[in-house]
Amino acid sequence: MPQINRRLLIGSAAGLALTGSARAQGRGSRQLAVYKSPTCGCCDGWVVHMRQAGFTAAVHVVAxxxxxxxxxxxxxxxASCHTGVIGGYAIEGHVPAADVVRLLAERPEAVGLTVPRMPMGSPGMETPDGRKAPFDTLLVLRSGETRVFARHNRAA
Incomplete structure (x- = not known):
């Protein structure tokens, strides 16, 4: 009889582990691939921002x-200075982590998100005096068109 209980316990534990794994995969992966040039320091700042938000970032230095x-x-x-790839989406430039989280939750039919250029005060582009320029995160549709996905650093 103790042998059966042990098997039941092991089987139940394995079932729970598999269920938890399936749930974690359903929520979306936080595995981010980042492609950057060898000399870009602000890209490193963005990677730190993403890691602090719970993403696992694999950095690939490319020419x-x-x-x-x-x-x-x-x-x-x-364009901006680096490109991330996550969940089938491209993440271009200094996109805030919260916008990436929302993208992965909503899963729109799109190429991905971009913050063109390198706006002051965006993640990775912080200034010592805390100055911030307003900027938009754009959703890039498969047609090539864009729409505003989120607005940042705007006066209330």
Missing amino acids: DPGTVRRARGLPDAL
Whole structure:
């Protein structure tokens, strides 16, 4: 009889572990691949921001991060200095972690998100005196069109 209880206990534990694993996968992975040039320091700041928000970031140093951006379907007009890839989406530039979390939760039909250029005060572009410029995170649709996904650093 003790043998049966042990098997039942082990089987139940394995079932619970598999259920938890399936739930974690259903919530979406926090595995982020980041492609950046070897000389960009602000990219490193963005990676720190994403890691602090609970993402696991694998950084890949490449000669031209633009090749990754273009291969993922993001036009040069929406470029910044690094490209992330997560959950089938491209994340271009200094996109706040909260916007990536929302993207992964909503799962829109899109190429991904971008914060074009390098706005002052965006994640990784902080200044010692705390100055921040207003900026928008754009959702890039498969058609190439964009729409505002989130607004940041705007006066209330």
